[in-house]
Amino acid sequence: MNPAITASNLSHSFGNRHVLRHLSFSVEKGNFFIIIGPNGSGKTTLMKLMAGILKHQKGQLSILGHPKRSYTPKALARAVAFLPQRLPLDLPFKVGEAVLLGRAPYQGALGFERQRDLEIANQAMQFTEVDHLNNLNIGQLSGGEQQRVFIARAICQEPEIMLLDEPTASLDLAHQVKVMDLMEKLKLEKCITVIMVSHDVNLAAMYGDQVLLLKNGEVVCIGTPSEVLSFRKLEETYACKLLVDESPLGGFPRVTLVPGRFMDSEN
Amino acid sequence: MGSSGGGIISVLQVISGKSDPNSILHTIIWRIRLPRVLLSALVGATLSLGGLVFQALLRNLLAEPYILGISGGSAIGAIAGILLGFTRFPGVSLTAFIGSIVTLVLILVMTSGQSVLKKESLLLSGVMVNAFCSSVIMFLVSITQDSRLHNIIFWLMGDLSTADIRQVGLLAGMLLPCFILIFRHSHAMNLLLMGKEMAQSSGINIKVVTITLLVTSSFMVSVTVSYCGLIGFVGLVMPHLLRLIFGPDHRILVPACILGGGSYLVICDLLARTLPDQGEMPAGVITALIGAPLFILLLKRSEP
Numbered sequence: 001m002n003p004a005i006t007a008s009n010l011s012h013s014f015g016n017r018h019v020l021r022h023l024s025f026s027v028e029k030g031n032f033f034i035i036i037g038p039n040g041s042g043k044t045t046l047m048k049l050m051a052g053i054l055k056h057q058k059g060q061l062s063i064l065g066h067p068k069r070s071y072t073p074k075a076l077a078r079a080v081a082f083l084p085q086r087l088p089l090d091l092p093f094k095v096g097e098a099v100l101l102g103r104a105p106y107q108g109a110l111g112f113e114r115q116r117d118l119e120i121a122n123q124a125m126q127f128t129e130v131d132h133l134n135n136l137n138i139g140q141l142s143g144g145e146q147q148r149v150f151i152a153r154a155i156c157q158e159p160e161i162m163l164l165d166e167p168t169a170s171l172d173l174a175h176q177v178k179v180m181d182l183m184e185k186l187k188l189e190k191c192i193t194v195i196m197v198s199h200d201v202n203l204a205a206m207y208g209d210q211v212l213l214l215k216n217g218e219v220v221c222i223g224t225p226s227e228v229l230s231f232r233k234l235e236e237t238y239a240c241k242l243l244v245d246e247s248p249l250g251g252f253p254r255v256t257l258v259p260g261r262f263m264d265s266e267n
Numbered sequence: 268m269g270s271s272g273g274g275i276i277s278v279l280q281v282i283s284g285k286s287d288p289n290s291i292l293h294t295i296i297w298r299i300r301l302p303r304v305l306l307s308a309l310v311g312a313t314l315s316l317g318g319l320v321f322q323a324l325l326r327n328l329l330a331e332p333y334i335l336g337i338s339g340g341s342a343i344g345a346i347a348g349i350l351l352g353f354t355r356f357p358g359v360s361l362t363a364f365i366g367s368i369v370t371l372v373l374i375l376v377m378t379s380g381q382s383v384l385k386k387e388s389l390l391l392s393g394v395m396v397n398a399f400c401s402s403v404i405m406f407l408v409s410i411t412q413d414s415r416l417h418n419i420i421f422w423l424m425g426d427l428s429t430a431d432i433r434q435v436g437l438l439a440g441m442l443l444p445c446f447i448l449i450f451r452h453s454h455a456m457n458l459l460l461m462g463k464e465m466a467q468s469s470g471i472n473i474k475v476v477t478i479t480l481l482v483t484s485s486f487m488v489s490v491t492v493s494y495c496g497l498i499g500f501v502g503l504v505m506p507h508l509l510r511l512i513f514g515p516d517h518r519i520l521v522p523a524c525i526l527g528g529g530s531y532l533v534i535c536d537l538l539a540r541t542l543p544d545q546g547e548m549p550a551g552v553i554t555a556l557i558g559a560p561l562f563i564l565l566l567k568r569s570e571p
Binding site: 053072073078081086088093101102111150157 | 451452453454455457458460461462463464465467468469470471472514515516518
């Protein structure tokens, strides 16, 4: 079986700034794959390359076994859906209309919806529990609801791979878990490969099948959460004090940040 | 009725073909009034549609069809044509068209490559080119003294009175394909509202769509501006007005702008012809006089 994504020797730069250098990794189908790393390590750029928003400059990138360059924009949109970090919260459409926009890769130029499109949009809204908001404007919703509306829109693309750039960054604790559970459900029930960028190493530990740790555009380490989220690798990558032990829930590591005032007394 | 006299019954007789084809009224209606109504409809439709496209592409509510320097460029071209003593058609129209296309190409070259997609740089280049052009226009106006000054002022205010049925046909032949092309991209404009990244990941080739829409709408606006001068306000406000009535879906807004913008300018031109006791006033005066209060009224009512 082909992997969902294969990158080999992938490099990208903006002007003289090398954002990604010789990246090689692959993501197995049906995995929950989480990319972590410090700010400026190239996470978002990597997402944009996989989503088809940027063209990669060097190396190879395959999606579902085919080179990315062989996809038309519409064909790529049927295989890969992308939820960017910043959502268009000023979108003037109602929730139902916004979710239906996700059907565009399957429609003609004018996007007139067939019965099937409406059904898929309804299912997607039920899946993310926003169907009761159908007739509200996006601007009237809370942050968590807005996030789930745009996830529903992405599900409408019926992708095999779902890319999300820090979907939990602006959410409260309950909504963070809700979004992560939703992604896990997507993986288990619809066999969608979920690839997510996150700053929260604990969420990565709890949900990730595989974790990719990036630094300065290079792969530090890739593997299961227990392999990647080790004390040594995290401290080396983030250059900060932290503790790693096993989560009380068992089976995955727990990372605790150490505030500055604890440093001197320890040494 | 109207500045040329003639009752409503005799007008109906002319339209239904029951009057003498050589009468003065017959000539006025078929040779002067009809082309003028058709021209107003075409111009109103083009300007509203142009405004709609630019507002969607630049995601700026103050965008208008002249925003990319088309007004400034064509005005300089037209004034140059008038000063050189060309006739109104095809001479002045041609120089105006050349002027607007030159500025358009200039702006596309200035913001070339990837940055065509950066709406801020496009917007700023347009504003700067228009500002530069206005000072050139002021300079040309200030050194002109004879009767040509009157022609220049009339052109700058927009003038629908020069309509001729064959020229209107030529105009329609150039504009209608643009309308169709823009309508075919109406759903892409909906997707563009989600922002560049999300639109692109929904399967839109954003560079192709942006450039197609920019060039098509700029071309059609250039065509109308070079024929009848600068008619303001329609392009800025009609899209907003229709959005308040019909909602944000461009698949509805594109036809609504064509029909609504067209009818609006026909009505404004009708008022401009009939309101003054003697002569006429420019249609551009009426468009803002009615449009601005109407728009504020609708805005007030749509507030929750």
